[in-house]
Amino acid sequence: MPxxxxxxxxxxxxxxxxRLKMAQWQGGNLPAYHFGAELLAWLAPPSDTPxxxxxxxxxxxxxxxxxxxxxAKSRVLAQARSARVLIDAHAPDxxxxxxxxxxxxxxxxxxxxxxxxxxxAILWVDSHPDIMTPAEFExxxxxxxxxxxxxxxxxxxxxxxxxxxxxxxxxxGMDEMSPLERERLTDWGIPFxxxxxxAETSAPVLDWLRQxxxxxxxxxxxxxxxxxxxxxxxxxxxxxxxxxxxxxxxQGRMSLAQVVRLLRDVAGEVEIVGLGIAExxxxxxxxxxxxxxxxxxxxx
Amino acid sequence: MPxxxxxxxxxxxxxxxxRLKMAQWQGGNLPAYHFGAELLAWLAPPSDTPxxxxxxxxxxxxxxxxxxxxxAKSRVLAQARSARVLIDAHAPDxxxxxxxxxxxxxxxxxxxxxxxxxxxAILWVDSHPDIMTPAEFExxxxxxxxxxxxxxxxxxxxxxxxxxxxxxxxxxGMDEMSPLERERLTDWGIPFxxxxxxAETSAPVLDWLRQxxxxxxxxxxxxxxxxxxxxxxxxxxxxxxxxxxxxxxxQGRMSLAQVVRLLRDVAGEVEIVGLGIAExxxxxxxxxxxxxxxxxxxxx
Numbered sequence: 001m002p003x004x005x006x007x008x009x010x011x012x013x014x015x016x017x018x019r020l021k022m023a024q025w026q027g028g029n030l031p032a033y034h035f036g037a038e039l040l041a042w043l044a045p046p047s048d049t050p051x052x053x054x055x056x057x058x059x060x061x062x063x064x065x066x067x068x069x070x071x072a073k074s075r076v077l078a079q080a081r082s083a084r085v086l087i088d089a090h091a092p093d094x095x096x097x098x099x100x101x102x103x104x105x106x107x108x109x110x111x112x113x114x115x116x117x118x119x120x121a122i123l124w125v126d127s128h129p130d131i132m133t134p135a136e137f138e139x140x141x142x143x144x145x146x147x148x149x150x151x152x153x154x155x156x157x158x159x160x161x162x163x164x165x166x167x168x169x170x171x172x173g174m175d176e177m178s179p180l181e182r183e184r185l186t187d188w189g190i191p192f193x194x195x196x197x198x199a200e201t202s203a204p205v206l207d208w209l210r211q212x213x214x215x216x217x218x219x220x221x222x223x224x225x226x227x228x229x230x231x232x233x234x235x236x237x238x239x240x241x242x243x244x245x246x247x248x249x250x251q252g253r254m255s256l257a258q259v260v261r262l263l264r265d266v267a268g269e270v271e272i273v274g275l276g277i278a279e280x281x282x283x284x285x286x287x288x289x290x291x292x293x294x295x296x297x298x299x300x
Numbered sequence: 301m302p303x304x305x306x307x308x309x310x311x312x313x314x315x316x317x318x319r320l321k322m323a324q325w326q327g328g329n330l331p332a333y334h335f336g337a338e339l340l341a342w343l344a345p346p347s348d349t350p351x352x353x354x355x356x357x358x359x360x361x362x363x364x365x366x367x368x369x370x371x372a373k374s375r376v377l378a379q380a381r382s383a384r385v386l387i388d389a390h391a392p393d394x395x396x397x398x399x400x401x402x403x404x405x406x407x408x409x410x411x412x413x414x415x416x417x418x419x420x421a422i423l424w425v426d427s428h429p430d431i432m433t434p435a436e437f438e439x440x441x442x443x444x445x446x447x448x449x450x451x452x453x454x455x456x457x458x459x460x461x462x463x464x465x466x467x468x469x470x471x472x473g474m475d476e477m478s479p480l481e482r483e484r485l486t487d488w489g490i491p492f493x494x495x496x497x498x499a500e501t502s503a504p505v506l507d508w509l510r511q512x513x514x515x516x517x518x519x520x521x522x523x524x525x526x527x528x529x530x531x532x533x534x535x536x537x538x539x540x541x542x543x544x545x546x547x548x549x550x551q552g553r554m555s556l557a558q559v560v561r562l563l564r565d566v567a568g569e570v571e572i573v574g575l576g577i578a579e580x581x582x583x584x585x586x587x588x589x590x591x592x593x594x595x596x597x598x599x600x
Binding site: 263286 | 318344345347394530533539555564575582588
């Protein structure tokens with residue numbers, strides 16, 4: 001019997017992942033977000049994946065200018081555009097983003113929605129819906145998902161050439177919100193799956209993903225989805241403050257283990273092509289760093 | 301008038317400082333001390349000062365052997381000897397130590413006491429006196445100052461060729477202790493200056509230093525001297541634990557700012573030649589690192 005030539009195995013090239021460090025702090029009007037990103041990137045498991053850094057104005061205690069109702073709008077826009085230039089230069093299949101305030105996911109998720117031509121679910125793991133507009137709030141980090149959907153400030157929205165449709169979006173870990181936010185989500189038909197529903201199972205999210213029919217998912221992980229009693233490196237936990245400013249702001253109720261389980265379950269269901277981690281505020285670490293800088297023998 | 305040759309200016313060479321990273325964890329029987337040292341060293345202000353690292357067995361969850369009443373005594377001894385070899389090789393005038401458990405200061409302070417021939421005050425900034433012996437406790441990190449004074453386990457004590465005299469020692473930030481500890485300090489005549497006495501002024505410590513007549517000081521800074529409500533990266537604050545184990549253990553009552561002020565005031569009074577920082581337990585950071593290692597796209 002004559003040998004038939006063995007066909008070359010059908011292999012697709014390994015997907016190309018890019019790590020993006022984006023120490024944006026102006027969107028939350030808090031210099032500490034900058035260091036949060038630095039530490040987060042330092043903690044990431046070592047990898048051969050390339051890491052690029054979006055240039056960000058260094059932290060400053062000077063008041064940020066209010067531009068069209070948004071603090072430091074021109075900086076936030078410029079940083080999102082820089083992020084997009086870096087992403088386009090690498091043209092990755094997958095993106096990991098180390099933030100920074102929540103706004104760091106604007107350009108990356110816009111890129112992914114274009115790349116996958118809308119075949120992208122967006123899983124927003126957060127205690128807050130991030131659909132504010134300048135009419136209600138002045139910090140861009142609370143506007144990012146709205147901007148991806150074409151809402152609110154038009155310049156921010158224009159970062160996303162292809163608008164995210166409400167049917168692409170689901171929230172996880174969130175069930176408290178303002179009446180206005182609730183009304184908007186209801187109007188748009190975007191579901192939210194609360195922490196109690198996810199305490200023992202990831203099924204509600206997996207069911208939604210299945211019903212969405214999307215083959216790819218980008219995950220926004222705002223660390224404030226975590227219970228601040230178990231994870232203290234959050235906005236609401238600043239030591240030496242009564243944190244009265246946040247008394248009416250919903251806080252997270254998920255554990256680290258629940259978040260890990262949720263994301264791993266999602267990875268078993270659809271292809272994760274984006275993961276942005278945001279709002280890391282390691283107060284102790286910053287305070288310790290500042291103390292070391294003042295100590296004799298170290299500051300000499 | 302003929303020129304007389306200009307004499308060379310009388311300059312003494314700049315003192316030589318060495319930074320020592322010692323991620324010892326066995327002395328506190330807690331692998332987390334290892335990462336605490338890594339992060340502490342990462343946070344230190346950048347410097348041209350050389351940094352050397354004492355080889356330490358990597359953290360492990362396996363039970364440590366009890367040897368002569370001390371957990372992992374042979375490892376703790378071997379690590380102290382390694383530290384001494386490294387220090388002797390550099391022969392510095394000043395030492396900064398990044399720990400690790402409190403035991404990291406055994407070899408460095410022994411070296412300094414020999415180098416300055418006893419013209420050395422020891423300022424122990426801590427919530428605990430660290431003068432236990434194997435008869436009462438099995439963790440070496442609670443024995444280090446006792447060992448420097450020749451007390452307790454003889455092998456640990458032998459790390460210090462020149463014994464520290466009780467008259468060289470003062471505590472700061474500590475006023476609660478067990479009856480046994482109080483009896484020992486009274487017998488030895490070692491004063492302790494509590495956090496309330498130091499809340500507004502460093503004077504009690506400065507007065508003691510002046511009366512001691514010592515021209516050099518080595519400072520042991522156990523971070524547990526800090527109030528755990530303001531600085532959470534401490535033994536007593538493990539998230540998800542009721543920390544019942546520490547219910548009867550004295551906890552710190554100083555603020556970061558008070559510690560900085562105290563050490564800077566001391567630097568104005570005598571020459572600081574040693575600074576060891578110990579017992580850093582950044583729970584959130586470790587938990588976040590462990591979470592990142594489990595997440596899709598990061599663990600792939």
